[in-house]
Amino acid sequence: MTFANVGTLGAVPGRRDELVAQLTQRSDELREAGCLAYEVGVSDDAPDTVFVVELWQSADAHQASLELPQVRAAIAAARPLLSGEFGGFRFDVIGSPLRD
Amino acid sequence: MTFANVGTLGAVPGRRDELVAQLTQRSDELREAGCLAYEVGVSDDAPDTVFVVELWQSADAHQASLELPQVRAAIAAARPLLSGEFGGFRFDVIGSPLRD
Numbered sequence: 001m002t003f004a005n006v007g008t009l010g011a012v013p014g015r016r017d018e019l020v021a022q023l024t025q026r027s028d029e030l031r032e033a034g035c036l037a038y039e040v041g042v043s044d045d046a047p048d049t050v051f052v053v054e055l056w057q058s059a060d061a062h063q064a065s066l067e068l069p070q071v072r073a074a075i076a077a078a079r080p081l082l083s084g085e086f087g088g089f090r091f092d093v094i095g096s097p098l099r100d
Numbered sequence: 101m102t103f104a105n106v107g108t109l110g111a112v113p114g115r116r117d118e119l120v121a122q123l124t125q126r127s128d129e130l131r132e133a134g135c136l137a138y139e140v141g142v143s144d145d146a147p148d149t150v151f152v153v154e155l156w157q158s159a160d161a162h163q164a165s166l167e168l169p170q171v172r173a174a175i176a177a178a179r180p181l182l183s184g185e186f187g188g189f190r191f192d193v194i195g196s197p198l199r200d
Contacts, residue, residue, distance in 0.1 A: 002139070002141075004139060004141060004151065004153055006106050006151075006153060008189065020194050020195070023197065024194060024195035024196060024197055025197055026197055026198075026199075026200060027197040027198070028198075030197055030198060031198050035198065037137070037196070037198070038196050038197050038198050039102070039104060039155065039193045039196050040193070040194055040195055040196060040197075041102075041104060041191035041192050041193040041194050042191060042192060042194060043189070043190060043191040043192065046189075051104065051106075051189060051191035053104055053106060053153055053155075055139065055153075089108065089143070089146075089151060090143060091141035091142060091143040091151035092141050092142060092143065093139045093140070093141040094120050094124060094140055094141050094142060095120070095124035095140055096124060096137070096138050096139050096140060097123065097124055097125055097126055097127040097130055097138050097140075098126075098127070098128075098130060098131055098135065098137070098138050099126075100126060
């Protein structure tokens, strides 16, 4: 069952765009691990926040990805850019009006 | 610029699955209006909540879609199923590690 992980990451003030650059570095390993979509963005309404929408083939695929060396390295590289504020939610996808 | 609208919709207790069914009714009009993805789901952690991730070609396309007769009818049909609790966030997509 497709799994969605949607989150907000607080950035250290002034370092949001570095965090965006870090999160958008090309990673074909993510797709190979079962990542279907990984959209990173920002909002004028929250200048120190990075937004992420992830879709995965399954919750297990997402969980397993966190142990990949490349993903662990990316998390470590992002850490100095994070304020420690996190938000968001996770859910199991049931369907879409765009497909049967 | 791709626009993301991510939300939680509180359902009247016991009517969550009706709300999911309503939101996942096939709608090719949404795609024609610029909707790139519209994923609807649920979570065991929040039994009276429906989760939605939408991606649109632009914020303007999303805003304009709210005036489409079919979308207005869908909103009206969903209203009796909603508890009135809403959450979520909107952002502009900057990029993805899955593409250059």
